[in-house]
Amino acid sequence: MTNGRGAPRKPVILAVDAHAAALRDLSSDLRRRFGADYRVLTARTASAALARLRRLQASGDEVALLLADCWVPETSGVEFLGSAHALFPAAQRLLMFTFGDTPAADVIRQATTFQQADNCLPKPWHPAEQLLYPAVSDLLAAWSRVARPGPEVVQVIAQQWAPRSHEIRDLLSRNGVPFGFYTPDSQHGTEVMHYAGLIEDDLPALKMFDDRVLIKPANADVAAALGARTRTDGDTYDVTVIGAGPAGLAAAVYAASEGLSTLVLETEALGGQAGTSSMIRNYLGFPRGISGTDLTARAYEQAWTFGAEFLFFKTAAGLHPDSGRIIVDLRDGEQVASRTVVVATGVSYRKLAIPGAEALLGAGVFYGAASTEAPALHGRQAVIVGGANSAGQAAIHLAEHASDVILTVRGSRLADRMSEYLIRVIDRTPNIRVRLNTEVTGAHGSARLQAVTLTDRQTGTTERITSSALFVLIGAIPRTDWLAGAVQREDNGFVLTGGAITPAAAPAWPLSRAPQLLETSLPGVYAAGDVRHGSLKRVAAAVGEGATAIRLVHEQLDVATVLDG
Numbered sequence: 291m292t293n294g295r296g297a298p299r300k301p302v303i304l305a306v307d308a309h310a311a312a313l314r315d316l317s318s319d320l321r322r323r324f325g326a327d328y329r330v331l332t333a334r335t336a337s338a339a340l341a342r343l344r345r346l347q348a349s350g351d352e353v354a355l356l357l358a359d360c361w362v363p364e365t366s367g368v369e370f371l372g373s374a375h376a377l378f379p380a381a382q383r384l385l386m387f388t389f390g391d392t393p394a395a396d397v398i399r400q401a402t403t404f405q406q407a408d409n410c411l412p413k414p415w416h417p418a419e420q421l422l423y424p425a426v427s428d429l430l431a432a433w434s435r436v437a438r439p440g441p442e443v444v445q446v447i448a449q450q451w452a453p454r455s456h457e458i459r460d461l462l463s464r465n466g467v468p469f470g471f472y473t474p475d476s477q478h479g480t481e482v483m484h485y486a487g488l489i490e491d492d493l494p495a496l497k498m499f500d501d502r503v504l505i506k507p508a509n510a511d512v513a514a515a516l517g518a519r520t521r522t523d524g525d526t527y528d529v530t531v532i533g534a535g536p537a538g539l540a541a542a543v544y545a546a547s548e549g550l551s552t553l554v555l556e557t558e559a560l561g562g563q564a565g566t567s568s569m570i571r572n573y574l575g576f577p578r579g580i581s582g583t584d585l586t587a588r589a590y591e592q593a594w595t596f597g598a599e600f601l602f603f604k605t606a607a608g609l610h611p612d613s614g615r616i617i618v619d620l621r622d623g624e625q626v627a628s629r630t631v632v633v634a635t636g637v638s639y640r641k642l643a644i645p646g647a648e649a650l651l652g653a654g655v656f657y658g659a660a661s662t663e664a665p666a667l668h669g670r671q672a673v674i675v676g677g678a679n680s681a682g683q684a685a686i687h688l689a690e691h692a693s694d695v696i697l698t699v700r701g702s703r704l705a706d707r708m709s710e711y712l713i714r715v716i717d718r719t720p721n722i723r724v725r726l727n728t729e730v731t732g733a734h735g736s737a738r739l740q741a742v743t744l745t746d747r748q749t750g751t752t753e754r755i756t757s758s759a760l761f762v763l764i765g766a767i768p769r770t771d772w773l774a775g776a777v778q779r780e781d782n783g784f785v786l787t788g789g790a791i792t793p794a795a796a797p798a799w800p801l802s803r804a805p806q807l808l809e810t811s812l813p814g815v816y817a818a819g820d821v822r823h824g825s826l827k828r829v830a831a832a833v834g835e836g837a838t839a840i841r842l843v844h845e846q847l848d849v850a851t852v853l854d855g
């Protein structure tokens with residue numbers, strides 16, 4: 291859309307308030323700060339605002355932000371934002387309320403819980419520099435991340451539903467690398483295929499920012515092409531952290547900030563499981579929630595700024611003591627020497643053992659919420675397996691894209707394993723259907739998933755339904771196979787620490803002192819987060835354990851220094 295002089299029309303900020311004076315002040319403050327890039331429009335009633343929005347929609351305009359007073363006449367601020375959002379789903383929503391208005395506070399609490407508003411702001415909003423402008427800037431940044439994606443560092447040319455295509459896009463997205471995705475039959479895809487002389491067999495191919503083209507690259511090739519460090523300098527570190535999920539990142543932040551030389555090894559992507567969560571609502575200090583990618587990207591920046599070194603796509607494959615140091619063996623044959631180690635390798639999804647699922651992995655069958663696939667489900671039906679919070683979150687996120695989301699739960703009540711607030715959002719989301727007492731027993735399709743079989747656990751009745759995607763979130767197993775024989779583990783693989791270590795079991799605790807709180811049966815090796823037996827499986831708990839492990843590392847290093855001295 292262009293204005294009369296051929297320049298692109300600015301996106302719109304629309305403010306709605308019945309009070310003429312307040313609306314005038316608000317629009318003048320908004321114009322002063324944002325007028326160069328946005329058109330600020332106003333309306334005093336919901337019907338006038340909606341009529342305006344319909345005209346904007348018809349003329350192909352963009353709406354970036356909607357601000358509504360809680361008590362917009364004719365309807366309510368929340369209802370207005372709901373109707374407006376249906377017209378402009380990418381627009382951010384800010385609900386305004388007057389200080390001291392207790393009923394409005396209740397409305398706001400509900401609206402943010404049920405994700406009917408993205409933020410709220412008190413009136414008066416002065417000083418604007420401290421209240422209005424930061425809130426509006428944050429929301430405009432969130433809008434522009436979706437509506438104005440930055441330059442593509444990587445262009446992925448691949449088939450939509452090929453397993454490796456999914457894997458590469460998932461890794462790029464979870465590691466925060468801006469990329470574009472093009473199928474080989476799209477216009478740009480065809481151009482790149484032609485430019486690089488590619489044939490179908492060469493896919494997936496990656497066209498990098500510097501025009502290099504990588505054909506069927508391994509993860510480590512992608513990391514190297516992006517300039518990531520792929521080898522250590524051969525130094526002995528004070529602490530090596532294995533895993534860059536919340537526990538590992540917290541350990542890295544505390545270790546590096548306290549002057550310890552720190553190396554972090556990560557096999558896949560920053561953020562671990564938390565990095566796959568579309569919205570974490572219960573982490574302290576983020577009342578309106580934060581995406582797992584955002585939270586863990588901030589933690590990475592923090593650790594990196596303090597001096598922690600990161601090696602990506604490096605898999606720890608074993609560890610053993612050697613002359614007062616711990617040697618970590620990597621899968622690629624490299625070794626890392628360290629005075630102490632924090633194991634923070636978390637858990638991975640339990641696999642769904644049903645006919646057809648393995649063959650369609652990445653081609654419609656996904657473990658975890660697979661946020662990169664969500665936009666491709668527009669107008670399609672998706673099925674989720676699982677009845678705990680991660681499945682609930684995934685359902686709510688996918689419902690924003692898919693036409694229908696079917697949440698299949700083996701048990702007879704959602705409340706058994708899911709938080710109340712998620713159940714309430716699910717109840718209010720019309721395109722999520724919950725099927726209790728139901729198991730997914732088959733996945734069908736040749737090149738990609740087309741249907742799944744559902745079986746009613748009470749009656750045994752089976753039903754085949756169309757589905758483009760099957761998301762499996764059915765619990766987890768610890769990622770500790772590589773520690774077999776090195777440290778004591780429970781039968782189910784979780785790492786034992788502190789008082790849980792059994793003196794008689796192998797490998798035996800070798801010292802006369804007792805193991806420290808998070809110390810494993812190998813002195814100087816600690817476990818933190820989900821990987822540890824008895825862990826709470828929460829971001830905050832993992833972060834707390836990562837930080838605590840470093841306190842214990844200090845004690846260990848102090849003792850070692852005295853002995854060495």
Ligand SMILES: Cc1cc2nc3c(=O)[nH]c(=O)nc-3n(C[C@H](O)[C@H](O)[C@H](O)COP(=O)(O)OP(=O)(O)OC[C@H]3O[C@@H](n4cnc5c(N)ncnc54)[C@H](O)[C@@H]3O)c2cc1C
Nearest residue numbers: 533535536537557562563564567606636819820827828829
């Ligand atoms: C979809 C979803 C939503 C969630 N939502 C919430 C929520 O809202 N609130 C909440 O509190 N919790 C939530 N959780 C749980 C929370 O994410 C976890 O408790 C938390 O991430 C655990 O952190 P961690 O660091 O211990 O392990 P992880 O997050 O699992 O991280 C472990 C890391 O170690 C890496 N790794 C594994 N093996 C190796 C190896 N051999 N070598 C090198 N690296 C390795 C992995 O790739 C991974 O990056 C959610 C989980 C999921 C899956």
